[in-house]
Amino acid sequence: xxxxxxxxxxxxxxxxxxxxxxxxxxxxxxxxxxxxxxxxxxxxxxxxxxxxxxxxxxxxxxxxxxxxxxxxxxxxxxxxxxxxxxxxxxxxxxxxxxxxxxxxxxxxxxxxxxxxxxxxxxxxxxx
Numbered sequence: 001x002x003x004x005x006x007x008x009x010x011x012x013x014x015x016x017x018x019x020x021x022x023x024x025x026x027x028x029x030x031x032x033x034x035x036x037x038x039x040x041x042x043x044x045x046x047x048x049x050x051x052x053x054x055x056x057x058x059x060x061x062x063x064x065x066x067x068x069x070x071x072x073x074x075x076x077x078x079x080x081x082x083x084x085x086x087x088x089x090x091x092x093x094x095x096x097x098x099x100x101x102x103x104x105x106x107x108x109x110x111x112x113x114x115x116x117x118x119x120x121x122x123x124x125x126x127x
Contacts, residue, residue, distance in 0.1 A: 005020055055067055
């Protein structure tokens with residue numbers, strides 16, 4: 001479990017909070033004192049939920065109060081203006097398990113009578 005937690009953490013993806021929290025919960029339940037040192041790196045994790053949970057586990061295992069250093073979520077930097085300009089005309093395909101695909105296309109400025117949704121999607125149902 002610890003190796004999986006470390007692997008997910010190394011990806012740096014924001015979408016892995018839930019599985020990491022679940023793994024931390026299982027590690028807490030194991031009561032294994034050998035997890036304390038490997039968890040110390042999570043005290044400064046970009047996700048404050050993960051950092052706080054790691055601090056709680058370490059505190060309970062050691063009997064000393066340990067505090068997470070991350071207090072707010074550290075997100076990815078926004079793309080540059082040029083990167084966003086380079087996306088002009090791009091189409092995004094979102095695949096939802098069991099539901100199919102949704103294609104998102106940017107709305108055109110100044111168009112009238114275009115019945116697209118706020119996200120610019122022509123179709124908001126599986127195709």
